Amino acid sequence: MPRGNLNLQNPEDLKSVNGVWRWAPGLVPGEPNEGLVSQLEGSPARLPDYDDSGWEVCNDLAEWRSRGVTFAWYRIKVTLPEQVEGRDITGARCIFETCIDDYGELWIDGECNRDRGAVQGFNVPQRVVVDAEPKPGDEHTIALLAMNGPIGAPGGAVFVRYATLAFEWRTPGY
Known part of the structure; x- marks a missing residue:
């Protein structure tokens, strides 16, 4: 299966998708105690229309934080x-791939694929479909919830090992 990648840590690839990473600490950024409260209904930061314009621009996903x-x-x-690595994206499948240190959830346009986008384990790579039938100009919001661990005795800090937008073209007849 032919495949093309955009490295969402590379300035040129970010420019090709008009993308800027933003970062904020907390389960609910800006709330006391990182927004950790009993029986929280969910963090609004996962939603595509959430205003993250006041968040810090993150030029290095691999930088240790928090x-x-x-x-x-x-x-x-x-x-x-329109194109990735010289190929028209029409007929491809668009996939987001990442590995969040230490645990992570992937929210695409406000939805979390409960099989693939929820916490998979300690430093486990994750891969979710962003768009099964992408078209040039389509817009998507990708939100990553990262958590440092192990929870009982955390070490290190929060960071993202890699973030890739992959396009896989289906070969007719297979």
């Missing part, structure tokens, strides 16, 4: 380009 037991959000809005 040591100890903590949560953090990374968000990007992307506009799909």
